[in-house]
Amino acid sequence: MTATAVAGGLQAYGQYKEGAATNKYMKGVANIQEEQGRIELARGEKQAELIQDSAKFTGKKQQTEAAQIASAQRATLVANGIDLSSVTSADLATETIEKSRLDELAIRYNADINSWNTTEDAKFKKWSLDTQASQSRATGRNALASGKRSAFTTLLSTAGSMAAGGLLAGAGAGSSSVASGGKAATSNISYGARATMIA
Numbered sequence: 001m002t003a004t005a006v007a008g009g010l011q012a013y014g015q016y017k018e019g020a021a022t023n024k025y026m027k028g029v030a031n032i033q034e035e036q037g038r039i040e041l042a043r044g045e046k047q048a049e050l051i052q053d054s055a056k057f058t059g060k061k062q063q064t065e066a067a068q069i070a071s072a073q074r075a076t077l078v079a080n081g082i083d084l085s086s087v088t089s090a091d092l093a094t095e096t097i098e099k100s101r102l103d104e105l106a107i108r109y110n111a112d113i114n115s116w117n118t119t120e121d122a123k124f125k126k127w128s129l130d131t132q133a134s135q136s137r138a139t140g141r142n143a144l145a146s147g148k149r150s151a152f153t154t155l156l157s158t159a160g161s162m163a164a165g166g167l168l169a170g171a172g173a174g175s176s177s178v179a180s181g182g183k184a185a186t187s188n189i190s191y192g193a194r195a196t197m198i199a
Contacts, residue, residue, distance in 0.1 A: 011154050011158075012152075012154040012155045018143075018147055019143045019147015020147060022139075024140070025140070026136045027136075030132075031133075033130070033133040033136060036129050037126035037129035037130050040126050040129065044122020047115075048119045055110070065100075
């Protein structure tokens, strides 16, 4: 019975420790997943910021190039003897400015779209990793609960086995006592008068 108790106790302890170890591991996995989510979000926000900065730089470059083109056009008109106040030169300058502004708007629009997509993608990745972290924590909790249930079941089973063994042992001892009493009763049976010794 002692061996049964020790074996059952060790098995139950092992089952509990296994569940606890799995729970601890899954918590660690969840922490890593959450940290990855934060990193992804921060990276996305930084990338969106860089996209906007790049767009600003490109827009200023576009303005500079447009100004240079307009200046070159005026110089060409003057060289060809065309009055800068004429309709033709004014239309040409207006067209150049409008084209430059459209290019700037396209640059800004593309930057806004790209930065928005980048940010939303980062948010989705964080959400996905946070969801995985929640699932990991749930898996750990389930493993711990399962380990506790298995340990409890093992202890109950061990206790039942020990109780059954004790009952069988008690029943065997009772049978031995009955058998001994029967022999004693048989040995005390008298088979008639004993011979008396005469001094």
